[in-house]
Amino acid sequence: MSRLLCFGAAAVSVACLATPAAAAPPTTMDCSIQTRSGHYVTAVDGGGRAADVVRTDATTVGPTERFQLIALTATTFAVRTANKNYISVVGGGGRTADVIRSNATTVGANEKLAVVPIADGWAAIRTPSGNYLTAVGGGGRRAEVVRSDATKIGPDERFKFNC
Template sequence: MRSVILGAAVLIVWLCLDGVAAASITHPAATRTMSHRAGSVLSAINGPIAGCVFLTSNGHYLTAVGAGGRTTDVIHSDATRIGSWEKFTLIDSGDGSPNIHYGLQTFHGFYLTAVGGGGRITDVIHSDATQLRAWEKFSLDSLGNGVYAIETINGHFLTAVGGGGRVTDTIHSDATQVRAWEKFRVTCGH
């Protein structure tokens, strides 16, 4: 019992020092090298990380149109306020990867899918998956200060076309480098 309490105390101190607060998580994955460690600890303690929003480089939120369940008109990037369709739950895939993979679950419980695993500019994202499989796995690569690149299972990055603010041709998954349009401010606990 004493070792469990001591371990919990060490874990709480570590989380506080790492900038992660259990009540309002703003950094779900601290860095690429620490993301598995931080993500595993968060998943083990808190389970899924709910209420996560993705802000594009020009200040718009990603929206899962209809709260998920779609294969066309899936994602918009023009929201200026946070509603239920802008909230996602991060689900640890539990695949044991050194760079933790998350499923991005919509408000209605569907997972986002990077069609083909990424590398596309048309038919890029679906939101109708009911199981977390390979194409539903994403890594959140920390760029610092709460900004992340969203990496697909095959190593491409999601791009908010035009930096956001769109209802058509909103997301691409073919970027191989992180530039301005591949950066998202991620905050959780909304």
């Protein structure tokens, strides 16, 4: 008999795996992250950057569109890029410019994110400050890609984790 295990207690339908009944929940999951427009989030150069960090215009998943979600607690996770760096939310959130970086080598306060399930497999990403990440324009962008100042979940704060 198998059961459906999900990443984090709050991630009810976001990133789930069918596992044997006796198995423990996963502590890491390899995922792509899709925006509302159907595009995928890309870590430019696979991570390790402080500027031009991510894009949301990929139409297929390659190595730079794969992220490792690492469970820190039942409700928080860190995101590791292909180059083994972590995604950081600058200042913990609340920004419209210089929003994220992909050059952290360890997990600190600004690397701890939360998945907030919405419906139909969609989720929001809550920053350490309690704001939400926004894919500007719903995705499909190479510049001014992400913001971290949303105080409520709208259409552009929806992401799908494909794990």
